[in-house]
Amino acid sequence: MPENLYNLSDIVEDLWGASAQMEEKKPAAPQQPVYQSTFPPFEQLWKTADDTVDWTDALAHDKPTDGLTSQNLWAFFHQHAEKVLQGDTAAYVEVLQAANPLGDLAAYAQSFDVETLNADQLQVSFQAKAAYLGKSEGETCRYLCAVALRIARDLMALLPVREVIVLAQQEGAALLNVAFDRGELQKVRFSFIDPVAFVTACGGNFVK
Amino acid sequence: MDALISKWHQELELFSAIKPLIILEGNVLDQYRYPVAGSIPEDELVPLPRYLHGYLTDNGYDQVVFYSNLMGFMNPYAPGMVEQYARLAGVQAQEGVIPAEFKGNKADTAPNIIRRAMTQQKAATATVLELASHYIVTPERMDQHDVNSFNLLMQSALSAATVRTPMGRRQNLLIILVNKLNDLPAWFYLNNPVCKVINLEAPDREERKRLISGNAFASFFDSTVYRTDMPYYQQHPEELERLREKFVGLTEGLTFTELDAMRRLSKQECTPIRELCSIVDLYKYGIKENPWELLSMDSLRNAKQDFEKRIKGQNAALERTLDVVKRAVTGMNGLSSSSTAKPKGVLFYAGPTGTGKTETAKALAEKLFGDESACIRFDMSEYGQSHSDQKLMGAPPGYVGYEAGGQLTNAVKKNPFAILLFDEIEKAHPSILDKFLQILEDGRMTDGQGNTVYFSETIIIFTSNLGIYVKDALGNRQPNVTMDMDYGEVEKRVRAAIEEYFKLELGRPEILNRIGENIVVFDYIRREAGEAILRAQVDKIIRRMEEQKGIRIKIEDFAYESLKEAALFDLSNGGRGVGNQVEALLINPLSRWLFDNEVLSNADVLIEGFDVTAKPPCVRCKVMEDDHA
Incomplete structure (x- = not known):
């Protein structure tokens, strides 16, 4: 398996590093949640996502067409493109294992479990991090939605699935379940949405 | 798939062996599909300079160098070639570039360097002049320096040397890329026995078809769309073929760059395979809804x-x-x-x-x-x-x-x-x-x-x-x-x-x-059609008078008959003639009567008759008192 195929954590770290430095220059706000000083904020989480893998280009060309993807990574995509585009779930699993698309979210959630239900659907469960929970119900919802949305975006960027079902849990108890439809996600301008409102519109079910 | 080699490529192959000066004119800013696997993968779309670099090096040329009057001599695809080219021409390269102006008196102007490279026999060289339409202001107003520069280029071609290479004998080549042939002085290429002009045209039907055949077809679609839609077309290949044919027909005259842009647009818009052709409208007209498709x-x-x-x-x-x-x-x-x-x-x-x-x-x-x-x-x-x-x-x-x-x-x-x-x-x-x-x-x-x-x-x-x-x-x-x-x-x-x-x-x-x-x-307006036209026009006038002035007009049956006889007497001018008669026999006399009798609004008027022989024609009317009430 090609090493370190699809890891954007360096870029994400750079991004947070920069924002952390900016935060330091501001005077401490007395009412800021505690987690902001110890854990990375999630307020930008749903606004970004991994680069979309162009499987049809990968099928058609054995060398990168975008000028950005490395030769190794493209070769891997090229090798798997036909099966992925046939909806072969075994190929999905291989790609997921190689790409580790949720690896860069380790700071926000843990125990990601991705299951390929069929060629159209993926189901992901994750354990919420206690540090982000409990300040208020609104903040908890916002955190869960931010992570869920980002997970859906990352997985849809990687695989040509129509739906991603996300289950958020804590110590075995369900907190949120929501199914994201690709068509809906494609219409959204992520910079302008409220993640809670969007998840609610997608039929998200918050378990109190 | 068999190699599909464009007409201009075939001409280039043919004439580069016998003519040292090749002018490529026309679609020079476009991308081109590389026809056979070599230094460039088969069927890859590349800009023309990269195409030429690939073609020339694949065909045994040792040095391929590109010149533009802004940058000098360079080769972004193989920078090392510039150094060797500089040595052959007896000049110095600086960081992969040989700076040189197109015209002037110096010994190291571009035409002088090209002449030295073209006449040497140590290595097969090809010099490509890019954006050559912009080297001079206009061919009609060239100064002596311009003339000298082109003269030197012509002499370079006339005295081009042949070089022995591992792939056989190669003539040193000068390739000039111009948008239009008349951007160059006519004396430079007309009656020039060593010059061949090759026209670069938009991709023909076969080339366009090639672009959406095989695996390349997939690249027109978003991955999810392709995965979802394709199984149907694998079951119905004849439908897919029809779709391809239609697309190929609709894209006639478009360049490779435009076709590639269309491909990316289709992907971006997640166009379903069955709607592939709608992307042509979106690209050409920038709108998504085609009124033709909205017709019920x-x-x-x-x-x-x-x-x-x-x-x-x-x-x-x-x-x-x-x-x-x-x-x-x-x-x-x-x-x-x-x-x-x-x-x-x-x-x-x-x-x-x-x-x-x-x-x-x-x-x-x-x-x-x-x-x-x-x-x-x-x-x-x-x-x-x-x-x-x-x-x-x-x-x-x-x-x-x-x-x-x-x-x-x-x-x-x-x-x-x-x-x-x-x-x-x-x-x-x-x-x-x-x-x-x-x-x-x-x-x-x-x-x-x-x-x-x-x-x-x-x-x-x-x-x-x-x-x-x-x-x-x-x-x-x-x-x-x-x-x-x-x-x-x-x-x-x-x-x-x-x-x-x-x-x-x-x-x-x-x-x-x-x-x-x-x-x-169209047939003549016959009596029956004339009657229908007259009826429609009279009804329209009556309706408008009521809507706009509140004047309700009625025409006695025998009066209407006399109007009809007069209006339809000569139908040689068609419907327009009937309209003219209505104006002359009804509108003008009626408005005159309304004005003269100060009936300007809210009244019931009965037209009792038309005097069509009077000069001017007039109407006999009366106001119907309390009739409406």
């Missing part, structure tokens, strides 16, 4: 009845018109032709004046596009001069009015979904008919500013009075058809006269061929 079958089913409310007594003409529209809607238009980029329909309306030709075009526009203003009318009597084509298509650069563009091209650019009505086409200058030939055949036209306008979503209607009169042996104008002939006879005679006009008088049978079987002859 129900509205077309009732179209004839709707048309008959506006156009009286022209059953055959309406039927023919709707046939063309139905053909366009069902997508059967152009099935008999190689190009699907042609206009949706072409109609040639002929017939006596005032029979509803223009009105039919307007009614059609309203029916198809929901608005009469979608019928764009050009009075061709305004285009009778030989230079009138510039009014339609726009003046070329440097001429007055260049910035304004052309009336026709501007109109279609603004509204690509329209009916273009060219009234009285026989009055246009014959040179304009040549322009129409291109529109009818290819469905596109490039205006003076170089913008291509597409006519593939338009219906083009020509109207003409040809065939109504003919000239006798003495050159006198004689009626060719008369009202006492039945429609069949009128149609036959008018058609024959039109054919004679195009074939014999104009000497342009090819125009007639493009119109095909779409000549629609």
